[in-house]
Amino acid sequence: MKRQTKLIIGLAIAIISLCISILLITDVIPTSPKKPKYIFYFIGDGLSFNHILGTEQFFAVKEGKAKVERLNFSKFDTRNFVTNYSASHPVTDSAAAGTALATGCKTANSYVGVDINGNELRNLTDVASEQGYMVGLVTNVGINHATPSSFYGHTSNRYGFPKLADDYIASPVAFISGSTIMDLKSAPADANMPLITTLELAERVRNAGILLTLDAEEAANTKGQRVALVANDKENKHVPYVIDRKGGELTLLDSSRAAISYLSNNAKDGFFLMVEGGKLDYAAHEQDAVTTFYEVREFAQAVGLALEFAKQHPRETLIVVTSDHETGGMALGWDHYEVRMERFMAQKASAIEMTKIIQKMRAEGKRNWSDYKQALSDNFGLWSLVPVSKEDEAKLKHDFYDIFMKYGPMVDGLYNKSEFLIYDAMRILNLSASIDWTSMYHTGMYTPIFANGVGEKAFLDCRDQTDIPKTIARLMGGEL
Ligand SMILES: [Zn+2]
Numbered sequence: 001m002k003r004q005t006k007l008i009i010g011l012a013i014a015i016i017s018l019c020i021s022i023l024l025i026t027d028v029i030p031t032s033p034k035k036p037k038y039i040f041y042f043i044g045d046g047l048s049f050n051h052i053l054g055t056e057q058f059f060a061v062k063e064g065k066a067k068v069e070r071l072n073f074s075k076f077d078t079r080n081f082v083t084n085y086s087a088s089h090p091v092t093d094s095a096a097a098g099t100a101l102a103t104g105c106k107t108a109n110s111y112v113g114v115d116i117n118g119n120e121l122r123n124l125t126d127v128a129s130e131q132g133y134m135v136g137l138v139t140n141v142g143i144n145h146a147t148p149s150s151f152y153g154h155t156s157n158r159y160g161f162p163k164l165a166d167d168y169i170a171s172p173v174a175f176i177s178g179s180t181i182m183d184l185k186s187a188p189a190d191a192n193m194p195l196i197t198t199l200e201l202a203e204r205v206r207n208a209g210i211l212l213t214l215d216a217e218e219a220a221n222t223k224g225q226r227v228a229l230v231a232n233d234k235e236n237k238h239v240p241y242v243i244d245r246k247g248g249e250l251t252l253l254d255s256s257r258a259a260i261s262y263l264s265n266n267a268k269d270g271f272f273l274m275v276e277g278g279k280l281d282y283a284a285h286e287q288d289a290v291t292t293f294y295e296v297r298e299f300a301q302a303v304g305l306a307l308e309f310a311k312q313h314p315r316e317t318l319i320v321v322t323s324d325h326e327t328g329g330m331a332l333g334w335d336h337y338e339v340r341m342e343r344f345m346a347q348k349a350s351a352i353e354m355t356k357i358i359q360k361m362r363a364e365g366k367r368n369w370s371d372y373k374q375a376l377s378d379n380f381g382l383w384s385l386v387p388v389s390k391e392d393e394a395k396l397k398h399d400f401y402d403i404f405m406k407y408g409p410m411v412d413g414l415y416n417k418s419e420f421l422i423y424d425a426m427r428i429l430n431l432s433a434s435i436d437w438t439s440m441y442h443t444g445m446y447t448p449i450f451a452n453g454v455g456e457k458a459f460l461d462c463r464d465q466t467d468i469p470k471t472i473a474r475l476m477g478g479e480l
Pocket residue numbers: 045046093094095097281324325
């Protein structure tokens with residue numbers, strides 16, 4: 001009897017303990033995160049860890065700060081990193097990476113919004129629309145360039161810009177902004193494609209009832225009509241880099257501000273806004289560190305607009321910041337253990353702007369080395385802030401003579417071409433600052449992800465970039 005009582009008491013204690021444990025566990029199991037009403041998805045094209053760190057170090061020196069200050073998004077509590085290889089290459093291009101970030105599916109380089117067999121993929125714009133979100137897309141490159149078009153377009157040729165413009169028109173994207181509607185002039189020659197100009201594509205956009213405007217204010221205040229805000233609706237022109245701005249140009253911040261106002265005024269049940277910092281990739285293709293740092297900082301300022309918005313809408317907003325791939329293979333530290341950002345302090349123009357300056361001098365008939373030497377000193381700080389060895393000066397002089405002897409060839413930075421003289425001057429500048437680059441294209445290194453707000457912890461589970469849009473779709477209440 002005694003044994004039996006003990007057994008019963010023991011059993012009762014065990015059952016009670018089990019019940020308490022279940023209750024406790026149930027209590028700590030997180031309930032699925034609340035659905036964010038406002039979702040910001042920032043994509044730094046080509047942005048990687050070293051671009052972020054370099055930007056932080058550069059501006060600490062530039063602004064005379066005693067301590068390096070982190071960019072706003074690199075201070076987010078939720079941080080992670082993901083792989084980004086494409087289905088066809090260990091190193092992705094912006095089309096396959098944009099597709100991965102928009103659809104959650106890996107595809108081949110040069111493919112936009114289609115899988116490796118060419119089948120059209122569902123994207124975040126589709127999911128957002130189904131779930132009642134109004135959609136906005138912002139970039140500072142063409143609105144039908146690889147990254148933005150991954151959110152509405154479908155083609156196995158990323159340079160099929162007219163087809164992508166038509167896909168945009170047919171999409172549910174309510175607000176779009178960028179430099180221009182790209183035509184085929186900026187694409188590799190393809191004899192099979194008829195040239196449809198930016199002017200003609202703009203006409204197609206207008207004929208579809210979309211307000212195509214150059215006025216950010218008008219775009220911000222429009223109600224009940226789709227809006228396309230561009231810097232240029234007549235030709236396929238880039239907007240200048242931050243470092244080259246003269247004032248009055250449409251910037252990533254203007255476009256982002258207009259998008260937030262428009263979506264706030266028009267969206268009934270929240271919005272999804274993708275913002276791409278597209279020009280930082282261009283600058284990194286040109287191995288132009290300072291120009292890249294200015295672009296990264298402006299990208300962070302755009303994130304700052306979302307943070308301000310989140311302050312007004314706490315517990316309703318999610319901000320995700322990531323990148324599609326790394327560009328340029330930038331290394332901070334080439335000479336022993338040094339990084340000398342102070343050597344960059346005299347750079348006043350991008351490498352592309354410097355190429356234009358040199359070409360103008362050539363057109364004006366300037367043929368003295370001393371003039372070109374002065375231009376390099378004025379705009380890059382060579383000889384004044386950056387020591388130039390005799391060997392390096394001889395190399396620059398050789399490039400200078402080449403300009404007049406054979407007019408080229410130019411160095412191909414994918415989106416722009418630089419004079420060899422500028423490429424070599426830039427290299428001297430980079431190495432003097434103890435910064436080097438390993439690629440004129442992309443590298444396959446891990447890319448960062450930062451998240452802030454409703455559901456941010458869900459991004460800690462991401463392992464590949466395709467997991468990011470899947471996570472966003474889930475938080476929206478849908479699926480990719
Ligand atoms: Zn890219």
